[in-house]
Amino acid sequence: MLGLAAFWVLSAPRPLTAADLPAHTADIANGEKLYNAAGCRSCHKAAADLKDADPNLPAGGTALKTPVGTLYPPNLTPDTETGIGAWSDLDFVNAVQRGISNGGGHYIPAFPYTSYAAMRTEDVLDIRAYLATLPAVKSPPRAAAIPLAFIVRRGIGLWKWIGLDTARWQPDPARSETWNRGSYLVTGPGHCAECHTPRTIFMSRDDRKAFQGGPHPEGVGKVPSLRDLIGRGRYKDAKDIASALQFGEIMGYDKVSSGGMGQVQSNISKLPETDIAAIGEYLASLK
C-alpha cells in the first residue's frame, strides 16, 4: 500500500503555473521558424483519411510507431473542439516543456518535450502564436494503442525524475554568437539528441555520450554519430554540413534521407540560411 502511495505521489504531474510564464508579446515569424526547427509537422502530420485537410498542416492523426505502442499525435491546428484552439498559453507550455496534457496526464516521451524543455519559453509561446494563425482542421483525437496504457502513462511521471531535465539551454560565452545559435537550435527545438544520443537502461538520454549515435528508434539499423563529422571524413567542413541540411539529396547528400532524416532535413531546409549555417558550425565543433 505504501509502495502504491509512493508511486502515486512520485508519478504525479508537476506542471508549471501561470507565474512561470514570462510577459511576452508573441512574434509569429519567429514562431514559424521554430516550428520548422522543431519539426512539429513530421509527427503531427495530417492523417491520410482527412480528405479536406491540407497535408502540410499539423492536423495530426497519422500513426507513429513507438517502442510502447502506436500513437496518433494530435491535431495542432486551432480548431476549438479537436485541436488546440481552446488551450491557454499555459496549457501549451506545459505540454511542450513538461509533457503534461491539457487533461493533466503525462505524454509519452516520443513527443520530445525532454528537449523542448531546454527552449526559451518565449520561443514556445511564439510557436503557439504561429499555430494559431493556421487554418483550423477538424481532426478528432484517435486513441493510442498502448498495452497497459494507464500504468505506462502514470509511470512516465516517475520516469520524468530521471528522463526530464528542466534546465534551460545556456549559452557558452567563450563561443561565437552563431555557434551558440546552432547549439540552441540543435539542443532545444531541433531535438537532435533524441535519436543521435544513445539511451541508458532507463531509456533516458545518456548525455555523457551526447551525439555518439545509437540504435534506431524504429528498431532496425543505427542512427549515426554526429561527433567529429569532419575528422571522420563525412563532410568537408561546417559549410558542407550546412549545405547537406539545406539541400539534402538535391545536392547529392545521400546520407541525410534515410531513417526519417529526410523529413528532418526538409524541415531544416525551411530555416533561414543563417540558422542552417549556425547549426553547421555547431555540429562541426562536436568532437
Add this chain to the structure above:
Amino acid sequence: MKSGIFLKTLTGGAVILGLSVSLAFASADDAIKGRQGCMKAHGASMGVMVPMIKGEKPYDNTAIQATLMAEDGACADWAKWWGADTQKGETVETFAKPEIWTDAAGFEAAGGAWYKAYQAVKASADEAGFKAVFPALGAGCQGCHEKFRRPKG
C-alpha cells in the same frame, strides 16, 4: 540393379537441388551487388554534376553525358534485380526495406519520378537547362531513399 538406379536418382536429385539452391543464393547476392553498383554509379554522377550546380566547377555537358552513359551501363539490368528472393543477401548486406515488396506500386512510382528527372537531365543541352532540371533528379533520389532504404548499421 534397382538400388543403383535409386542411388543415381538420389545423387542426381541432390546435385540438381544443390545447384539450384546455390544458384538462388548466387542470384540474390548478384542482384544486390548489381543494385549497389548502379547506386554507386548514381553517386559518381552526382559527384560530377553537383560541383557544376554549386559553381565549384564550370558547366561541362560532355562530362555530364559521359557519366550518365556510365550510369546507364551500370544500371542496365535494373529490372532483373528486384525479385522477391532478393530481400536478403547470403553474404552481401542490403539496405533495401521490405516496403519495396509490400508497396511495389509506391516503389515503382518513386523510381519512375527519378527516371523522368534523369531523362530530363540527359536531354538538357545547356547550362540553364541543366540547372533547371537538376533539382528534380536529387529529389528523385531522396523520394526513393526516404521510404525504401533503411539506415545502415
